[in-house]
Amino acid sequence: MITRDDLRAAVGSGLISESQAASLTSLADSRRGARERLDPGDEPFELFKGFNEIFIVVGLAILAMGWIAVNTASMLTEIVNYKSQMTTAALIGAALLWAISEYFIRVRRMVAPAIALSVLFAANAATGFTAQFAQPFMIAQEDYTSLPVALTLSTLALLVYWWRFRVPFAMALIALGLFAVTMIIAADQSGVPTEIGDLFLLSANGPFAWITLLVGLLVFAVAMAFDLSDPHRVTRRSAQGFWLHVVAAPALVNTVALTLLEGEQDVMLALVLAFFALIAIVIDRRSFLITAIGYIVALSTTVFDSEGTGLSILALGVVLVILGAFWARIRAVLLSLLARVLPLHRLPPSH
Incomplete structure (x- = not known):
């Protein structure tokens, strides 16, 4: 070295x-x-490298607000041609964002501006394609047949953006775009979900919870492909996996856990959560577990209202604190027990 x-x-x-x-x-x-x-065995996580990046993000946010204000004022003067005006504004915006990304991401290699630019590019693409292909009057009448094309093209545009700049956070946005496309198609076929619980409860009407589960499995598989290709967490492939786990975890864990929580199957719920905790420990992804349990806590307090829910949340908090305190030790013991069945050379080393 x-x-x-x-x-x-x-x-x-x-x-x-x-x-x-x-x-x-x-x-x-x-x-x-x-x-x-980082301490040995800790999980890399980086949102910004210094306050200058925050300064630039604030500037990008103000620039975006100004761009929206200027284009909104322009469209109000000639509302009849709003579609062509929005499409033109989106094309110009995409070119500007691409040029700015070339400097801040590829030249300066900044983290926080890369995240902000990915969000802005995704929003700009969604706005442009929705203006061009979606029908607002159909959407107002809960007819979403015009939305899948716009959302699919927006997701593909973001995929091209990721291919050029390899921003890890953009991969999470792509996964969310895939989730949105499948949900819109399902809503067009089966109607709009009436409650947020319909997205996660397998016992609810409609295919939404099953779609959430399947998309979660797909995103988790892609995340593992990135993780297994970089077991020592030294390249951006690891960061890609991190953000994909953040998306996959709520889809997987919440769909199963909230379904069991609704059915008051406490023992089965504990076993399922223990299984997901084992997966998180083996792959050394605290993000997978904390994101999933965070969503469980948030949704269970809004979807369900019972004394058992409070006890379940209390138990989850105790488990998280214990895991946080002894994560490295627990993982070392677990990997030693599973050494014969796991490809340890493809997993992060234990410490």
């Missing part, structure tokens, strides 16, 4: 210039990022 002393020696011998040495040092520091400060 080349150290800073090696770089100084290379500059002194004339092999590289001082500016080249500074660039190499900056690149190495950016690649290490927050990982260098």
Whole structure:
């Protein structure tokens, strides 16, 4: 491994210039990022590298609000041609966002601006394609047959954006886009879900909970493909997997757990949650477990109203605290017990 002393020696011998040495040092520091400060066995997570990134994100947000205000004022002057105006504005917006992304993502390699630009690009694509292909009067009458094309094209546009810039957060947006497309198609065929519980309760009317479960399995499979290709969590593939787990976990765990919680099957619920906890420990993804349980707590307090729900939430909190305190030890013991059946060389090492 080349150290800073090696770089100084290379500059002194004339092999590289001082500016080249500074660039190499900056690149190495950016690649290490927050990982260098992690404890062994901790999970890499990085939203921003410094306050300058927050400053840029605020600027992008204000720029987006100004862009929306200008285009809204322009459309109000000629409301008849709103469709062509929105489409043109979306095309110009896409070009501007792409150019800004080239600088902040590919040149500066910033984290927070990359997330903000991914969100803006997704929103811009959805606005443009919806304006071009969707029919507002049909949507107002709960006829969603015009929406799947717009949402599918928006998701594909975001996939192209991800292919160019490889922003991990964009992968989560793509997964959410897939979820939205399937839900809109289901709503067009079976009607709009009347309650939020219909999206997660397998006992509810309609196919929504089953779609949530299947999409969750698909997203989880893609997340595992990224994770298994980078077991030491040193490349952006690991970050792609992180954000996909954030999307997959609520879809998988909540669909099963809330269905059992509704049926007051406490023992089965505990076993299922223990199974998902084992999966999270084996793949070393706290994000998978915390996101899932967070959604369970949020939804159970709104969907259900019983004394048993409070006790279940209390138990979940105790389990999370214990896992957080002894995660590395529990994982080391678990992997040693499952060493013969698991591909340990494809999983993060235990500490």
